[in-house]
Amino acid sequence: GIQVEQSPPDLILQEGANSTLRCNFSDSVNNLQWFHQNPWGQLINLFYIPSGTKQNGRLSATTVATERYSLLYISSSQTTDSGVYFCAVFSGAGSYQLTFGKGTKLSVIP
Amino acid sequence: DTGVSQNPRHKITKRGQNVTFRCDPISEHNRLYWYRQTLGQGPEFLTYFQNEAQLEKSRLLSDRFSAERPKGSFSTLEIQRTEQGDSAMYLCASSIGLGGPEKLFFGSGTQLSVL
Numbered sequence: 353g354i355q356v357e358q359s360p361p362d363l364i365l366q367e368g369a370n371s372t373l374r375c376n377f378s379d380s381v382n383n384l385q386w387f388h389q390n391p392w393g394q395l396i397n398l399f400y401i402p403s404g405t406k407q408n409g410r411l412s413a414t415t416v417a418t419e420r421y422s423l424l425y426i427s428s429s430q431t432t433d434s435g436v437y438f439c440a441v442f443s444g445a446g447s448y449q450l451t452f453g454k455g456t457k458l459s460v461i462p
Numbered sequence: 463d464t465g466v467s468q469n470p471r472h473k474i475t476k477r478g479q480n481v482t483f484r485c486d487p488i489s490e491h492n493r494l495y496w497y498r499q500t501l502g503q504g505p506e507f508l509t510y511f512q513n514e515a516q517l518e519k520s521r522l523l524s525d526r527f528s529a530e531r532p533k534g535s536f537s538t539l540e541i542q543r544t545e546q547g548d549s550a551m552y553l554c555a556s557s558i559g560l561g562g563p564e565k566l567f568f569g570s571g572t573q574l575s576v577l
Contacts (some may be wrong), residue, residue, distance in 0.1 A: 356504075383563035393551060395505070395568035438504050442563040448493070448518055450566060452504030 354379045354443050358453035365429045365460050373424040373456045375439035383442040384415050385450070386424050390435045398424070398437075429460045464488070466569035468554050474575045475544055482540045483572045485554030492559030494537050495566065496529055498522070499551040511537060512559060544576045 355378035365371055375384070386398040399406050399413040401422065406413055410429075415422040426433055436455040443449050467486040475481050487494050492513055497505035508527070510518040513534035523529075526544075531537040541548055551573050555566040 385565065387568075392570075393573075394570050395553065395555075397565055397567060400565040440504070448495070448510045448563065449507040449520065450495070450497075450505075451507070454502075454504050 354441060354451050356439060356441055356451050356453040358439060358456050360456060362457045365458065367429060367431060367460055367462050369429050370427045371429060373437050375422045375453055377420050377441050381417065381441040384422050385440050386413055387438045387440065388435050389438065431460045431462055434458055434460050466554055466556050466567055468569035468572050470572060471570065472573045474577065476577050477544060477546060479544055480540065480542045481544055481574065482538055483552055485537045485569060487556030488567060490558065491556035493557045494531055495555040496539050497553040497555065499553060505553055546576050549574055549576045
């Protein structure tokens, strides 16, 4: 099946700093999503981004499908950005199974 | 849009007991998904419904697990004869279901602890 790898696994930032999270996937996909799981376990869908670039406030994401990677940018980080960031892709070939990476655990300290 | 609702929020049970979880998707969403997440891992796919039809099941879904979505609205996930390895967060998600793969919205999950 499709493999999804995220880096770095852990990241500690000072409040106000910027960061880039990376997601690599092993096969062609027609769908990629970024999620934020807060410390209470709630998964929030940040972006649905099969290709190109999208921005939402201090967050932006870029997917280069031909090179099989996606990047999530967080600018001017805040303590509320803490949590785990997951990328996930559908396996394709008519499957609706979303395969998740292991996530990047972000800690933003004041 | 009230979001995806899951009940109960927490469940503690003894090994060998049966448990049932409920998921209410966003009202206009045709697709419903169940995932399982253990500590330090990303969610793993269990099963998927399009309306009332269960169209995909993971190999993770042993015969002790069964899911239903009887009228294409809410769904239940039942685990029979629970084992300690079943301890996990069980997540439900829904999506609108208008075409191909699309954006998923997750509920807050049911945390299962099997003693």
